Amino acid sequence: MIKNIIRSLIIPFIMIVLFFLTLPVISSEIWSTGFLILITVFVFVLEYRSREWVLFIIGLTAGIFLELGGDSVYKLQYWKSGLLLGIPLWLPVLWALAFVLIARIGPYIVEYTPEHKTALENTAADE
Numbered sequence: 001m002i003k004n005i006i007r008s009l010i011i012p013f014i015m016i017v018l019f020f021l022t023l024p025v026i027s028s029e030i031w032s033t034g035f036l037i038l039i040t041v042f043v044f045v046l047e048y049r050s051r052e053w054v055l056f057i058i059g060l061t062a063g064i065f066l067e068l069g070g071d072s073v074y075k076l077q078y079w080k081s082g083l084l085l086g087i088p089l090w091l092p093v094l095w096a097l098a099f100v101l102i103a104r105i106g107p108y109i110v111e112y113t114p115e116h117k118t119a120l121e122n123t124a125a126d127e
Helices: 003-023 029-046 053-071 088-110 115-127
Strands: none
Touching: 003 029, 003 088, 029 088, 053 088
């Protein structure tokens, strides 16, 4: 279980921290986005759970809409350069990766009762 937690959660979070540490060093938004995509591929190679790509696409879409919507309504953040309609290219990718990692954390935080387990098994059987 500890190896699973390290592989599925701790290493990905260390990689995200590494990404944030490299942002001031890497001056190109495209290189930063490429680095984050490599991290994402690495995270999926370490462990891929069924249909996580769906979460990734939902997170990517939500990240684009939320960032663009928040930027157009509130103007709370300012980016020096943003190739994706004023926001950095890497930001929606980070949202997408966060969606996947939050889904991975859930089972460790929420204590599933036998009723939850039965409901999850029934949902899986329906698919």
